[in-house]
Amino acid sequence: MVEKITVVGAGNVGATTAQRLAEKELARQVVMVDVVDGVPQGKALDQWESAPIEGFDARVIGTNDYAASAGSAIVVVTAGIARKPGMSRDDLLNTNAGIVKQVSEQIKATSPNAIVIMVSNPLDVMAYVALKVTGFPRQRVIGMAGVLDTARYRAFLADALDVSVRDIQAMVLGGHGDTMVPLISYTSVSGIPVTQLLDRAKLDAIVDRTRTGGAEIVKYLKTGSAYYAPSSAAVQMCEAIVLDQKRVLPCAAWLDGEYGMSGLFLGVPCKLGRRGIEQILQVELTGDERAALAKSADAVREPMKVVGL
Ligand code: APR
Numbered sequence: 001m002v003e004k005i006t007v008v009g010a011g012n013v014g015a016t017t018a019q020r021l022a023e024k025e026l027a028r029q030v031v032m033v034d035v036v037d038g039v040p041q042g043k044a045l046d047q048w049e050s051a052p053i054e055g056f057d058a059r060v061i062g063t064n065d066y067a068a069s070a071g072s073a074i075v076v077v078t079a080g081i082a083r084k085p086g087m088s089r090d091d092l093l094n095t096n097a098g099i100v101k102q103v104s105e106q107i108k109a110t111s112p113n114a115i116v117i118m119v120s121n122p123l124d125v126m127a128y129v130a131l132k133v134t135g136f137p138r139q140r141v142i143g144m145a146g147v148l149d150t151a152r153y154r155a156f157l158a159d160a161l162d163v164s165v166r167d168i169q170a171m172v173l174g175g176h177g178d179t180m181v182p183l184i185s186y187t188s189v190s191g192i193p194v195t196q197l198l199d200r201a202k203l204d205a206i207v208d209r210t211r212t213g214g215a216e217i218v219k220y221l222k223t224g225s226a227y228y229a230p231s232s233a234a235v236q237m238c239e240a241i242v243l244d245q246k247r248v249l250p251c252a253a254w255l256d257g258e259y260g261m262s263g264l265f266l267g268v269p270c271k272l273g274r275r276g277i278e279q280i281l282q283v284e285l286t287g288d289e290r291a292a293l294a295k296s297a298d299a300v301r302e303p304m305k306v307v308g309l
Pocket of ligand 1: 013014034035036080081099102120121226
């Protein structure tokens with residue numbers, strides 16, 4: 001357990017993340033910060049009132065002031081707005097970049113030793129904004145995407161094979177978007193290569209569904225996007241850090257030569273422990289996978305130019 005974890009943004013993803021962190025008692029205090037007066041306070045009080053029933057002692061606090069979050073070991077950033085009708089992708093990008101810039105300045109001022117887990121979208125670019133604005137070393141700015149995308153992929157595979165989700169090992173790399181790269185060559189069921197259990201057409205359909213997994217949920221919800229699985233993913237990353245588990249999880253990391261690329265956030269296998277990203281694992285990729293990763297990198301570089309940092 002650490003003393004304090006802060007979640008910025010008390011919306012669907014942020015509030016669910018705070019509740020899960022508290023239930024797992026990963027911090028003595030879980031602080032939710034939001035710009036809207038009353039929302040973080042009300043949600044935090046509601047969550048704290050669930051503590052006697054759920055049986056956790058982590059204190060959940062809601063506030064509009066970063067002073068309460070000072071000295072956090074981890075800050076999970078979920079602040080942002082969803083795309084509104086008539087808004088271009090670039091408008092959304094600039095609005096959320098402005099929000100993440102302001103949030104990052106506050107993190108730098110109040111929690112200078114924190115590990116930042118970026119959740120706000122577009123993920124890879126928002127992680128870049130946080131890295132630039134905080135000036136933190138790259139080990140301490142991590143994007144949450146791969147754990148979520150991999151969870152979706154594993155859930156779909158478990159359905160198709162009618163086996164436990166626990167027995168499916170897999171890795172989705174690349175950017176958090178249509179160009180993500182589910183690695184079929186590293187997908188197994190208790191060590192059995194998935195290609196021995198599912199034919200190529202079924203696997204390709206699952207890969208496609210994974211790539212559009214976020215959109216599938218938005219289509220159902222109509223007015224919002226996914227938050228149960230995204231918050232689970234962010235909390236699994238927090239847990240790996242707090243408990244120094246050295247878990248190998250796909251995370252968006254700032255590349256500096258790994259996979260032959262530099263100067264961008266991209267989903268790659270990372271070892272997560274108390275110091276944040278303790279290692280980026282470089283695995284062998286097939287020619288197709290390498291090409292897909294390069295295409296994904298191009299898709300991330302393009303919007304990076306728009307925010308102009
Ligand atoms: N500082 C703090 N909080 C802010 C700021 C800011 N500058 N600007 C906006 N917020 C808050 C909003 O008040 C709102 O409570 O961010 C919250 C966003 O919540 P939702 O609209 O419910 O969005 P959510 O579904 O939680 O998604 C948040 O995570 O998965 C990503 O794509 C998703 O970028 C989105 C983010």
